[in-house]
Amino acid sequence: MQGPKKFPVRTCIACRAEKPKRELCRIVKNADGIFLDATGKCAGRGAYICRSEECAKKLVQKKLLSRAFSEPVPQETYEKIEADLRTLCGDAQ
DSSP, rough: OOEEEEEOOOEBBTTTEEEGEEEEEEEEEHHHHHHHHEOOOOEEEEEEEEEHHHHHHHHHHHTHHHHHHSSSSOOOHHHHHHHHHHTTTTTTO
């Protein structure tokens, strides 16, 4: 007899809240660069962020991707990801 199904939980790099993986947006770093992963299945190192305006702003202000991926991330990358978060993750509020 199996217990209740477990859903993967991830931590937002901005607010540090633990949420089900499906409720967060994944940012991936691989050989192609750093970008928002719409499918959540691209190969590479992943970091997760809430679908909120507040977390998107904190991501940019505190340069959290540089910390998550242990390398400097250009400002243009932050701006692109912030714009993509607004559109791809349900118009972050």
